[in-house]
Amino acid sequence: MVSPDYDAIILGAGAAGMMCAMRAAQRGRRVLVVERNDAPGRKILISGGGRCNFTNIHTAPDRFLSSNPHFVKSALSRYTPRDFLALVEAHGIAWHEKTLGQLFCDGSARQIVDMLVEEVTRAGGEFAFGQEVEAVTHDGEAFTVRTQAGEVSAPALVIATGGPSIPKLGASGFAYDLARQFGLKVVEPRPALVPLTLAGDDLLFRELSGVSSEVVASAKKAKFREAALFTHRGLSGPAILQISSHWYPGESIAIDFFPDLPADWLIAAKREQPRRRFDDLLGEMLPARLAGVLAEKLELDGPLQELADKKLRAAQERLKRWPFTPNGSEGFAKAEVTVGGIATAELSSQTMEAKKRPGLYAIGEAVDVTGWLGGYNFQWAWASGHACGEAL
Numbered sequence: 001m002v003s004p005d006y007d008a009i010i011l012g013a014g015a016a017g018m019m020c021a022m023r024a025a026q027r028g029r030r031v032l033v034v035e036r037n038d039a040p041g042r043k044i045l046i047s048g049g050g051r052c053n054f055t056n057i058h059t060a061p062d063r064f065l066s067s068n069p070h071f072v073k074s075a076l077s078r079y080t081p082r083d084f085l086a087l088v089e090a091h092g093i094a095w096h097e098k099t100l101g102q103l104f105c106d107g108s109a110r111q112i113v114d115m116l117v118e119e120v121t122r123a124g125g126e127f128a129f130g131q132e133v134e135a136v137t138h139d140g141e142a143f144t145v146r147t148q149a150g151e152v153s154a155p156a157l158v159i160a161t162g163g164p165s166i167p168k169l170g171a172s173g174f175a176y177d178l179a180r181q182f183g184l185k186v187v188e189p190r191p192a193l194v195p196l197t198l199a200g201d202d203l204l205f206r207e208l209s210g211v212s213s214e215v216v217a218s219a220k221k222a223k224f225r226e227a228a229l230f231t232h233r234g235l236s237g238p239a240i241l242q243i244s245s246h247w248y249p250g251e252s253i254a255i256d257f258f259p260d261l262p263a264d265w266l267i268a269a270k271r272e273q274p275r276r277r278f279d280d281l282l283g284e285m286l287p288a289r290l291a292g293v294l295a296e297k298l299e300l301d302g303p304l305q306e307l308a309d310k311k312l313r314a315a316q317e318r319l320k321r322w323p324f325t326p327n328g329s330e331g332f333a334k335a336e337v338t339v340g341g342i343a344t345a346e347l348s349s350q351t352m353e354a355k356k357r358p359g360l361y362a363i364g365e366a367v368d369v370t371g372w373l374g375g376y377n378f379q380w381a382w383a384s385g386h387a388c389g390e391a392l
Contacts, residue, residue, distance in 0.1 A: 006030045008156035008392045009145050011178075013040035013127060015381035016364025016388075017160030018116040023389025025123035031392070032152060033120065034145060036161075038130045041113035042169040043162070047378070048102075052109030054088065055081040055382070056375035058101035064380065065245055065370045067187055071344040072369055072380065075352075079386040081379055091115045100226075102374045136178060143359065155359050156392050158352075160385070162365040163189055163338030171332070175342065175366035182357045185343040187368040191335030192245040195236035196253070196326035204293055205230055205324075211287045215239055216256040218321075222246040225259060230290070234326060241373050244329060245339055254321040257286065257294070266304075266312040274305035278315075294319065337377050341368040351391035352384055363388045 008024055010017045013035035021033045033040075044052055056063075059081050064072045085103065088095060093115065094106035105111050120127070131147040136157065138144075143157035161175045176186045198206055208230035216225045217239040229237030243253055258265070269281055278300045282291035298315050300307055329335070342362045346354055352367075354360040363384040371377040 006032045006152060006154040008032075008158060009034060009143065009152060009154045010158040010160055011133060011145070011174075012160035012162060012364075012366075013037070013129070014160060014162055014364065015041070015044055015116075015378055016162075016366075016385040017158065018120055019382050019385030020158055020160060020361075020363055020389040020392070021125045022116060022119040022123060023386050024392040025120055025125035027389070027392070029392050031120075031125045032154070033125065033127045034131050034133065034147065034152075035127065035129050036132050037170045040117055040127065040129070041109075043166065043171075044113050045109050046166075046169070047109055048104050050109055051104045051107070052112045053098075053102050053104050053375040053378065054095075054112055055084050055103050055379045056101045056372075057081050057097070057103065059376060059379045063372045063376050065192075065339060066344055066368050068344045068368075071347075071349045072383075074349045075383040075387040076379070078390075079383040081375075083386075084379070084382050087115070087119075088112070091118075100374055133174070136181070138182070138357075138359075157360050158388055158392070159342070159360070159362040159366050160364050163341055164332045165191060165194075165335040165338050165365070167332060175362065179342045179346075179362065179366075182354065182360055184346040184354055184357070184360075184362075187340040187343050189338045189340035191329050191332050192339040192370050193241040193336035193373050194244045194329045194331070194334055195231060196234050196240055196244055196247065196324075197328045197330060198234035198324065199327040200325070202234075202324055202326075204297065206232055206234060208289050208293060211290050212237060213257065213286055213290055214259075216259040217243040217253060218256070219243050219246040219251065219253045228255060233330065235324065238373055241336065245370055245372075247326065247329075249328065250325075252323045252325045254323055257290075257319050257322060264313070264316065266316050267309055270304040270307070270309070270312060275303045277301075277303055278307060294322075336373070337365055337370055339368075339370045342366055344368050350387065352388040353391060361388050361391070 007029040010033045135146045142153040144153040209232040212229045215228045224242035226238035228239045279295040352361045364381045
């Protein structure tokens with residue numbers, strides 16, 4: 001390891017950690033980023049299909065889940081998507097906007113990683129890769145981090161090691177263990193932005209593996225309109241990943257298969273096309289395999305004129321709020337992020353510093369803040385990392 005004389009040690013060379021190191025080093029702080037992997041930004045590299053959905057122009061506090069929904073306001077207001085985009089453009093990285101305000105690199109996510117590393121090192125920050133943290137202690141003045149390469153200490157320590165989602169990339173619950181070691185509460189973590197699995201009465205839908213349709217998925221008050229994808233294990237696609245962050249085991253979610261149709265559309269179709277078969281009508285608006293399964297589940301067959309209005313109204317209602325009761329999710333292995341984490345009540349929303357442990361900070365996914373799908377979690381990483389870097 002290099003000299004132990006640092007102003008801050010940042011644990012984790014992910015999005016939040018590198019942003020924090022960049023800003024702190026730019027302000028003249030001597031910073032060391034300690035990373036267990038052999039290279040930085042492994043989650044960045046796989047994001048957005050390898051093109052990194054690096055922010056969302058519609059970022060706002062209501063796009064984030066947290067035990068304290070107000071916690072994100074300060075950091076998000078002080079470092080915006082436009083601020084990060086300016087950095088991207090300063091490095092000559094070409095980008096494009098996809099649906100719903102999502103910004104992606106035209107080329108590779110590697111460009112974002114290289115940009116951050118360059119910014120950190122140009123400002124004088126240092127990296128130590130391939131360093132597993134064996135112990136962290138505090139003597140009242142400084143934090144000491146021990147790895148297999150030796151010990152380093154600094155008056156400030158930043159927890160930026162993320163959550164346990166995608167463990168094959170080195171993710172773990174280390175951040176929570178460290179937080180608890182220093183007396184900070186942790187909101188029970190669970191997988192988020194994750195496919196859901198089906199069993200029991202819903203097994204028939206697993207036969208639709210590969211079929212996708214635009215729907216509105218809802219759970220409690222949350223609603224998302226995007227594509228849902230049936231898989232060999234259950235449900236996925238953007239609408240399902242979004243709603244998974246709001247779903248708890250044992251609960252149901254509802255799918256609206258026809259979000260654009262008026263209330264009595266089946267009754268109207270019966271009057272206009274009485275000889276039209278029910279399954280044919282569904283197949284005109286949905287993928288054929290999906291239409292067939294829905295018709296089979298509804299037990300409606302034959303021409304519309306032979307189906308009672310009462311049955312058609314019941315079918316309309318079911319298709320508007322089709323209930324699914326997942327038996328679980330695909331877990332942290334497939335979750336893009338984590339809901340829960342280090343409790344925001346323990347931290348300053350201005351600086352990310354622990355209120356009862358001066359010098360200790362937590363940022364990014366390690367904290368109980370989870371964004372929607374589509375670049376919001378990256379924007380939280382940039383904003384929280386920047387806020388922390390400003391405070392170090």
